[in-house]
Amino acid sequence: MAEITELFEALTDPDFPFLRYALIAGVVGSIPLGVVGSYVVVRRISYIAGAIAHCVLGGIGAALYMQEVFDAQWCLPIYGAVLSALAAAVVIGLVSLYAHQREDTVIGALWVIGMAVGLMFFAGLPVYVDPMSYLFGNILLISPHDLWMVAGLAVLVAVVGALFYNKLLAVCFDEEFAELRGVRVKFYYLMLLCMTAMTVVLMIRLLGVVLVIALLTLPAAVAGNFSRRLWQMMLLAVLFSMTFIAAGLGISYIHDLPSGPVIVILAGGVYLATAVGSRLRLRG
Amino acid sequence: MSNQPDIQIRNVSFAYQGTPVLEDVNISVGAGESICMVGPNGGGKTTLVKLILGLLSPDRGEIRLFGQAPRLARLHVGYMPQHVRYDPLFPVTVTDVVLSGRLGQGGLGGFFGFYGKADRRAARDALCRLGMEQFARRPFAALSGGQRQRVLIARAICSQAELLLLDEPTANVDMVAETQLFKILRELNRRMTVIVVTHDLGFVSNLVDRVVCVNRKVVTHPTSELSGRVICDLYGSDVSMVRHDNILQEPTDG
Numbered sequence: 001m002a003e004i005t006e007l008f009e010a011l012t013d014p015d016f017p018f019l020r021y022a023l024i025a026g027v028v029g030s031i032p033l034g035v036v037g038s039y040v041v042v043r044r045i046s047y048i049a050g051a052i053a054h055c056v057l058g059g060i061g062a063a064l065y066m067q068e069v070f071d072a073q074w075c076l077p078i079y080g081a082v083l084s085a086l087a088a089a090v091v092i093g094l095v096s097l098y099a100h101q102r103e104d105t106v107i108g109a110l111w112v113i114g115m116a117v118g119l120m121f122f123a124g125l126p127v128y129v130d131p132m133s134y135l136f137g138n139i140l141l142i143s144p145h146d147l148w149m150v151a152g153l154a155v156l157v158a159v160v161g162a163l164f165y166n167k168l169l170a171v172c173f174d175e176e177f178a179e180l181r182g183v184r185v186k187f188y189y190l191m192l193l194c195m196t197a198m199t200v201v202l203m204i205r206l207l208g209v210v211l212v213i214a215l216l217t218l219p220a221a222v223a224g225n226f227s228r229r230l231w232q233m234m235l236l237a238v239l240f241s242m243t244f245i246a247a248g249l250g251i252s253y254i255h256d257l258p259s260g261p262v263i264v265i266l267a268g269g270v271y272l273a274t275a276v277g278s279r280l281r282l283r284g
Numbered sequence: 285m286s287n288q289p290d291i292q293i294r295n296v297s298f299a300y301q302g303t304p305v306l307e308d309v310n311i312s313v314g315a316g317e318s319i320c321m322v323g324p325n326g327g328g329k330t331t332l333v334k335l336i337l338g339l340l341s342p343d344r345g346e347i348r349l350f351g352q353a354p355r356l357a358r359l360h361v362g363y364m365p366q367h368v369r370y371d372p373l374f375p376v377t378v379t380d381v382v383l384s385g386r387l388g389q390g391g392l393g394g395f396f397g398f399y400g401k402a403d404r405r406a407a408r409d410a411l412c413r414l415g416m417e418q419f420a421r422r423p424f425a426a427l428s429g430g431q432r433q434r435v436l437i438a439r440a441i442c443s444q445a446e447l448l449l450l451d452e453p454t455a456n457v458d459m460v461a462e463t464q465l466f467k468i469l470r471e472l473n474r475r476m477t478v479i480v481v482t483h484d485l486g487f488v489s490n491l492v493d494r495v496v497c498v499n500r501k502v503v504t505h506p507t508s509e510l511s512g513r514v515i516c517d518l519y520g521s522d523v524s525m526v527r528h529d530n531i532l533q534e535p536t537d538g
Contacts, residue, residue, distance in 0.1 A: 042374055166397035170384040173376060174368050180337060180358055181443065182388035183397070227375045228423045 003254040010253060019253060021147060022139035025206050026245030026263075029150045030219075032157040032199040034238030037220035038230060039161075039192055043172040046217045048096060048193065051107045052088045053200045053209050055114030059084020060134050060204075061121025068125050077134075078149075081204060085197035088114060093193040097186055115209075137208035137260035139249070150202050157195055161234070168192065169230055206245070211260045215241060218267040225274050244270070288351050289314050290447050290477045291336060296345030298331060305331045309345070309502040315446070318473045318491060321481045323498035329481045330366060332498055333451055337363060350446070359388050362445030364436045366452040366481075372425050378435050379420045382407040385439040410442035411435075414468055430461030437468070447477040454482055466491060 010019050040049050063080025066072040088110065095106050122131050133141060161168070170178040171188045179185045196216070203212045223236035248263030291313040298306045305328045313319055323329050334340040335347055338354030349357040362385070386403040393400060411417045414434040419427065424435065433453055440448060450469075454462050469478055469491060480492065497503045 163396050166384070166399060167387065169376070169380065170387055170397070173374055173381070173384065174365070176339065176365060177363065177368075177384065177439070178387065179339070180361070180363055181384065182359055224373060224375060229377055229380065230375050233375045 004250075007250055007253055018140050018142060019249065021142040021144065022206060022249055022259065023246060024147055025142050025150050025203075026249065027242050028147070028154050029199075029203050029206065030238050030241035030245060031154040032195070033203065033215050033241045034219055034223070034236075035157050035161045035234045036192075036195050036199045037216040037241070038223065038234045038237050039168060039172060040196060041217055041220040041224060042230065042233075043192070045096075045193075045196075046213065047104065048092055048107060049196050049200065049216055050213045051092050051111035051114070052085055052193065052197050053204075053213050054111050055088035055092075056081045056085045056197075056201060056204065057118030057131070057134060057209050058114040058121070059087075059118070061118035061131075064129060065121040065124060068127060078146075078201070081201045082198070084114070085201045086194055089193040089197040090190060093190045097189065133208070134204065135208045135210050136258065137204065137206050137211060139206060139259050142205045146202070146205055153198055153202050157199065160191075160195065164188065164191075165231065172230075207260045207263065211264045214264040214267055215244065218264075218271045219244060222267075222271050222274050225278050240267075240270070289348075290317075290350060291479075292346075292348040292351075293336075294346045296335065296342040296347060298328075298335060298340065298342050300331075304500065306335075306498075306502070307500055311496060311502060311504065313447075313477060313479065315477055316473075318469075318478045318493050319480070319496055320492040320494070321479065321496045321498050322483060325483070327499040329498045330451060332502070333363075333449060333481060336449065337361060359443070360446045362440030362443050362448045362476075364433075364440045364448075364450045364453060366455065368436065374425060376424050377420070378411070378416065378422050378424055378427070379404075379407055381424050381435055382410055382438045382442055385410070385441075385443040388443070406442045406444070407438070410438035413441065413472075414438045415464070430458060430465075433461070434465070434468075437465075441472065441476075445476060447479065448472060449479045449481075451481045452483070453480060 010016055011023065012020075040046055059080035059082070060077045061080075062084070063075050063077045066075040066080075067077075092107055092110055095110070096103050099106055119131065122129055132138075167178070167183050168188055170181065170183055171185050171192075175185050175189075199216065200209075200212050203215065207215055219240035220233060220237040222240050223233045227233035227236055244267040245263055248266045249259050251257065251266070252259040252262040289312045291311065293309055293311045296306060296309040297304065309332065321329050321332065331340065335342055336349065336354060337358050338347075338349070347354055350360055351357075383399050383403060386399060386406060387397050388394070408417065408420070411420055414437055416431065416434050416438060419431065419435070424432065427435065437448075437450065437453065440450070448469075453465055453469075469480065472478060473491075478492075493506070495505045497505065
């Protein structure tokens with residue numbers, strides 16, 4: 001119990017803001033994670049979301065390189081991340097729409113190229129910057145400015161997701177039929193990928209390029225076991241995501257463990273348990 | 285609309301990467317007709333359907349749907365696809381699926397894809413017409429193959445369609461469901477043009493006015509002409525038919 005008390009003291013300590021920022025970023029960020037993640041899971045594009053996330057490292061590397069080598073201080077890593085994520089979303093989206101053969105090979109190639117380009121930029125920097133914090137997240141890097149951006153994204157995704165819910169649902173369920181009903185399916189598909197890209201970018205501080213995909217897909221996958229409609233899945237996914245992040249941050253603080261991996265292992269463990277549980281329930 | 289055919293196909297040819305699938309196709313389908321398209325696998329049935337819907341464009345020739353380019357007029361078509369490549373765990377109810385047939389309307393609500401009271405009523409009516417109203421709140425994934433088929437037909441008809449286009453409605457459906465489907469289609473044909481694509485000749489011979497045989501070339505027969513010889517020509521060999529009525533004779537020659 002002493003640890004729990006200590007945790008709450010840490011959360012309210014004015015000289016110790018990073019844990020509070022991480023919790024706020026995680027709880028608010030769970031809204032886009034849960035909503036976009038549900039679309040990603042039902043549309044079966046988690047592989048595409050993974051490729052977009054890894055391409056972000058290229059943009060971060062390029063932005064850091066601009067800052068260090070060309071002294072372009074305005075060129076923050078977040079700008080590079082946003083640009084590369086949106087570019088990756090559009091390119092990968094077009095590839096998956098038009099390159100019908102070996103789509104997975106092309107996307108896999110873009111995935112590693114984006115990441116490799118990023119690591120080349122990191123290697124070329126005159127000072128050493130550890131890519132680990134971008135790969136696996138570092139809550140010490142979260143600033144109040146980031147919180148505003150996460151909140152802005154949460155509002156944007158919630159509004160777009162609610163307004164175009166029926167059309168996005170139709171596109172995810174039966175693309176051909178949606179097209180015949182006059183829905184511009186390619187546009188909505190690319191919009192979905194761009195929302196995925198923005199969600200990935202803003203959660204990178206907390207979870208990193210590699211781990212963010214876990215929190216995009218696992219809460220939605222767990223929620224899918226308990227939902228019969230897509231909006232229920234989204235709502236539950238948001239709640240699961242909030243729970244995983246809050247509990248993961250608490251455990252990592254108390255036991256002095258890296259927060260990103262703790263959150264992901266927690267989410268993955270619950271997912272496996274519910275997957276096994278629902279199989280057993282079906283048999284029995 | 286009455287003197288203009290619902291579908292007018294003139295001299296249409298189509299090839300997939302150089303392999304001809306359809307050659308010099310001419311069909312005209314009038315309002316209120318019931319047509320069946322039959323033919324062997326790979327004969328071009330689904331390609332013809334996609335051309336009619338404007339999902340593919342012909343290499344040569346012209347297709348008019350209600351006198352317009354297919355892309356502009358396809359909102360008037362209620363379409364039931366052969367395969368829905370949906371995720372079997374997809375969280376939608378039967379009503380969610382049927383309501384998506386109401387997309388594509390004008391105005392602000394149509395822009396966002398909101399469903400109003402009229403849409404919900406149309407979805408309920410469509411489900412009633414197919415005897416599926418008690419399943420309205422069930423998860424779509426929990427239905428049997430025949431029930432899903434009927435939900436997809438409900439989705440097709442609730443769009444205020446003037447033409448119903450069903451691709452293989454009897455695939456994966458047992459004989460009881462097939463008989464029910466047959467009755468439903470005859471009932472629907474009173475209000476709209478019905479085109480059924482099938483490989484199941486027994487299913488259609490009682491239902492439709494004309495049979496369109498699609499095997500790269502397209503030949504139209506009145507149903508009364510449908511005999512063993514036609515079927516032999518169509519499939520290129522003897523076909524042993526399992527029948528539940530006795531209009532057609534088992535082919536003995538060829």
